[in-house]
Amino acid sequence: MRAEPHAAAPAAASTVAPAAAPLAGAPFGASTLPAVLDRNAREHPDRVAYREKDLGIWIEYPWQAALEEVTLAAAGFLELGLRPGEGLLIIGDNRPQLYFGMLAATLIRAIPVPVYPDAVPDEVIHIATQGDARFALAEDQEQVDKLLELRERIPVLERIVYDDPRGLGAYDEPALVACTRVRELGRLRVEREPRFLEGALAQVQPGDVAVLLHSSGTTGLPKGVPLTHANLLAAVANAHRAGYFQEHEEAVAYLPMAWVGDFTFSVAAALALRFTVNLPERQETLLRDLRAVGPTFYFAPPRSWDNLLTAVQVRMEESTRLKRLLYRHFMGFATGLEKARLQGRRPSWLQRLWRGVGELAIYGPLKDQLGLARVQRAFTAGEAIGEDTFLYFRALGVNLKQFYGQTENGALTAAQGDDEVRLETVGRPLPGAELRVDDSGEILVRGPSVFRGYWRNPEATARAVVDGWFHTGDAGYLDERGHLVILGRVEDVVRTQGGTRFVPQYIENRLKFSPYVREAAVVGDRRPYLAAMICIDLQAVGHWAEVRGIAYTSYADLSQKPEVYRLIGQAVARVNGLLPEELRIRRFVNLHKEFDPDDGELTRTRKLRRGLVAERYAPVIEALYGQGDTVDVTARIVYEDGREGELRRTLRVEEVEARRALPA
Known part of the structure; x- marks a missing residue:
């Protein structure tokens, strides 16, 4: 089914985007996430991997310390009875111990199963049961209480491990285990088995499931989406080749851990390209912590960019008349300049000079206040972003671009290049991702980053994956320049x-x-x-x-x-x-x-x-x-x-x- 030009594909030059040859072998010198972590600890032991703000103080975990945390957690989980193939439910906000727990599960070939921290009970029960989650790793008392209330409806759940002990000291519940106790058990096992890490690394295979995520569930219960180590590292490699990621990025992890983007960015890409991942103290302190971090890579969905813009506009309305006049003049000038640039027109020397004045007076200080002063790569995805919002941040000097992807291929299918930003497209397919549009107008994707099929759902798999092509369910087309235009869901x-x-x-x-x-x-x-x-x-x-x-x-x-x-x-x-x-x-x-x-x-x-x-x-x-x-x-x-x-x-x-x- 193909809609009219305003809502679906006009006649396009091609419905197939050629893919670059996939990378052969292990693209980052290792073929699994734990092996990449081990590589980082050996080659860059003192470089900061994760940094968490706690009670106003930034606590750092270099790669060597991160590997030790993961190893002890993995050994501790084994001591408690977690076995290969079983699920480890992850619930809570972004915390280092939750990331380490996910990696620890992969090290012993168990499967991390993150769930949204605000998920309703039926969603938690469905995901935990589907993922055979005998163990859960919870952030704090709030999440522990939620799991204890639901335990009778999740018969498979036996143990709840918690990170933050506040409020849990008086709980008399045999199923509860503190993260500190898991590490103690792990340390005893590692002392008994000095080659524990080496043996565990040898067992993990590229085709093992690295994480069990879930679809959005627009038409029913969410479907399980297992992504392997090979899928995730291929997705990161494709994006790296396209300039999407660079090595040693400073990133901020604040999006839900159950969302594919967070796992791809904050775990897979962070490991493969040795990011420093910064974790805000709370969601409420994100903007303040963002400014303290000064990330070089920043992703936010369109609604977050809209909220940032609204916050700026509200603050400017409350400022002095002179500041409002300067702001409106320079932002109007920069927006017009950016519109012309996107249409291929180069600014004159006088415009460049005035742009420099605006950088000193308005753009630079504003970016600093928003925590975006050092951002070199900023992206948005998930839905269409408003033209005014998109132009505003690009006019401000933020290199904001759009990308497109699905849970089923590690979130990375297509992205805009620095010199090919267009308001109506999401860019070209990434190297290694083959893309075409079928006769119904549906976008199909094939490549090493694409999953093998839905978790224990052969019927859904048969509908979604045909001859190696993943049917995304999205309607779109490739324009005359090979850029992908997204229109919406085919079913809609x-x-x-x-x-x-x-x-x-x-x-x-x-x-x-x-x-x-x-x-x-x-x-x-x-x-x-x-x-x-x-x-x-x-x-x-x-x-x-x-x-x-x-x-x-x-x-x-x-x-x-x-x-x-x-x-x-x-x-x-x-x-x-x-x-x-x-x-x-x-x-x-x-x-x-x-x-x-x-x-x-x-x-x-x-x-x-x-x-x-x-x-x-x-x-x-x-x-x-x-x-x-x-x-x-x-x-x-x-x-x-x-x-x-x-x-x-x-x-x-x-x-x-x-x-x-x-x-x-």
Whole structure:
């Protein structure tokens, strides 16, 4: 199925991207992650591998110390009874002991199974059971309590190892074991077996599963995605050859450990290219810690870049008039310069001179405040990034580029090069990754980084991997220059009542380019026109309202303000201006709440679960196609003590054509 040009592939010069020859042998002098760690400890014993901020102090783990931590943990797990092929559930925020635990599991040929720290109980149970996780490694008391509550529903789970002992001293629970105790047991075993490490390294094979990750689960329970050592090292090697990674990067690990990007960047690439991985004290201190670190490599999803931009704009609104004037002048100048550069025009010497003045006055200090002063490679992926956000950071002097990948091939399929940045594409396929687009418009990938199949799911594997080609489920095309354009999910390509094909995600992403729109769901399958359900961005819209003296009491109250409807209506109208008449959004509603992963409406990677949303918001959708201008909704709410209640709201339904310009 192929959609119209605005939402799917126009005629392209080629549907096949040639792949460079894959690297032969072990690309980094070793063929497994523990072997690469051992290499680093021998060749660079004193270079810092991981650095953690704890109680305001940075604690460093050089490569030699990291290898010792991993070795002792591996030996300790064996002493406690963890065996090859069994799962080690990992739950918590980014902490060195959790990374060491994952590597320790691979050293004894067990399988690390990370899970999102905020995953709902059913997700934890499904992932732990599917991964045969007899052991769990938890960050702290919060995660321990969660696992203890769920233990009866996870019959395979026997031991819970914890890192942070605070609050756990009084627990009388035989299943609990401290990380310090695991290391003690490991040390005793290593003393008995002086060649323990050497023997363990010899047993690990490139084809062993290095991590069991899970798909986003947009249409059901997440599928297990086993990635081998060979898969991960091939993915890193491909990206390294394309200039995506360099050796000795300073990186920050703050994204969920259950996400493929974190494992690929903070473990596989960090080991292979000897990164220094910095771990913030808490998620809340990320921006402050980011500035202290000064990373050279930084990845953030589009929403994080949007949040950074919003924070800057809010702070500038609160600054002095002179600072606001200087900021607007220099940022406007730099944005225009970047637009021209992306179109192939070179700046004049006078423009370069003025750009240098702006670097001293505005750009440099602002990058320093954001912790981006030393970033040489900045990337974004996961969904489309707004043009304004993308241009802003590139104008600021951040070398921000887009890339594309899947869990099933180590997150790395295509990426933009330094001299080939284009707003509408995600770049060329990486060396070693072969890519083509089939007759239905689906993107297919083949290469050594691609997994062999889903965990214990032969039916899903048979559908996804055919003749070595992984069917990504994404719709797209290769343009005349061989750059990949992503349109959305193939399964989401639908038709209006008039027969026009479209990809809802394509339109939703463009709606979310507005800083005032956090999430959107576009509907119109077999309907006479398109409509949209909008979730406003509370921070951005809240600040906008406060500046204009618009009082509100809650998210729901703010979303229904007439002024906010006019504001969102303008954002919808701007997107309509990019679409053909038959695919313009005719009516929209501001929802009373955000789509929430805890409510099942989004995956943990913030992908829309369309089936559930369509079912849950069926009355709202019907109202969008009815004659009325309001709809009554009932929302189920869960209080902190576990009690449930209902919240009734009346939502306005608005015609886009009725929008009037709102004064600036």
